[in-house]
Amino acid sequence: MSGYAGDVVALARKDLRLELRARDTLPAMLLFVLATLVVFHFALPQGSGDVAAYGLLWVAIVFTALLGLARAWVPESAAGALDGLVLATHDRSAIWLAKSLAALAFLGAAEIVALPAFALFFAPLDATAIAGVALASVGICVVGSLASAMAAAGRGREVILPLLVLPLSIPLVVGGVGAGISPEPEKYLLFLGLYDAVFAILSWATFEYVVTE
């Protein structure tokens, strides 16, 4: 594979290799999402219904994603590697796209554990609910990788990242919950797809300016 796609694959593979070696992001995400669902299981009163349960699922997913995104650019910050990537890549947006794909892989792995746990503790998930989770996860990672790069560039990363990501995640939570409980989930899936497309284009176009002083 060559060109832009080859750069993206090489950079995403590097992120997966670093995680396999360090194991400091994915285990934390898995533990967090499972622990959150267990706590919610005992905290939610009997007979609260599926709507409340879906809401709690999204709380768990969004905060698990934040946990991963907070560490997304740590390897690049450690020894100035981001400058090296900025200089070496022919199109700097490849760095953002690769980081989004790696973040999606980590979040997807956490969801593979979280969704069966949710079905076990609360309610079964149908295909549209799972599609909603998948589409919303794409959106969270697309926006989150850009926001995380912005936060990493300044001080107070832990404070700035949630301030940037949580407001932008509200439409995704609305769409994700809607896809799970609405009698017309297609509308919500379409909305999530549009959100992903619009924010992917915005992030792709603006990343260059995030990494240039």
Place this chain on the structure above:
Amino acid sequence: MIRAEGIEKRFGRKLVLRGISFTLQRGGCLVVTGANGSGKTTLLRLLAGLAVPTRGSLAVAVDRSRVGFLGHEPLLYRELTALENLDLFGRLYRVPERRERAGMLLERFGLWEVRRERVATYSRGMTQRLALCRTLLHEPDLLVLDEPFTALDGDGTALLERELAAVAEERTLVVATHEPRHVDRLATGRLTLAGGVPA
């Protein structure tokens, strides 16, 4: 190759560079000196394309991907090995036969024996040598080096002096250093900064 006219750079309200003008021809070597905090690193980051001037004009007649930049930090992944780092950057720079090129540089800079060890286990001097390998990996047309002799031992310093002498014949060099004696004989121009302005 490089034409700078009235460059100014601010970070927020802080003015870190002002009134920087110079011309550097292809094949020339500009030696930048100045005390700590005088603006050398900022100037070099501007030349490498990692930052843009707030005012003034800066024309660098070389594609960004043909710039080799050595900064204060090694610009490497500490949890990857030397080979993995050079393979990744060689891939991104589109270096033909990158594995052979990486192997040749690692051998030349005395890192071949430790090529499969993580950079995090390297000493400061070894990391600097590997950073030089990364900088030279794609045979850049413009070399921008910020304190390249930092942390190098006697052998490393002599090796780098030879490397710079070899590449200076056909490439353009900008070197910021507190030890200009290492590059004195290559210099075709000098710029001394004090408080962000030419001294």
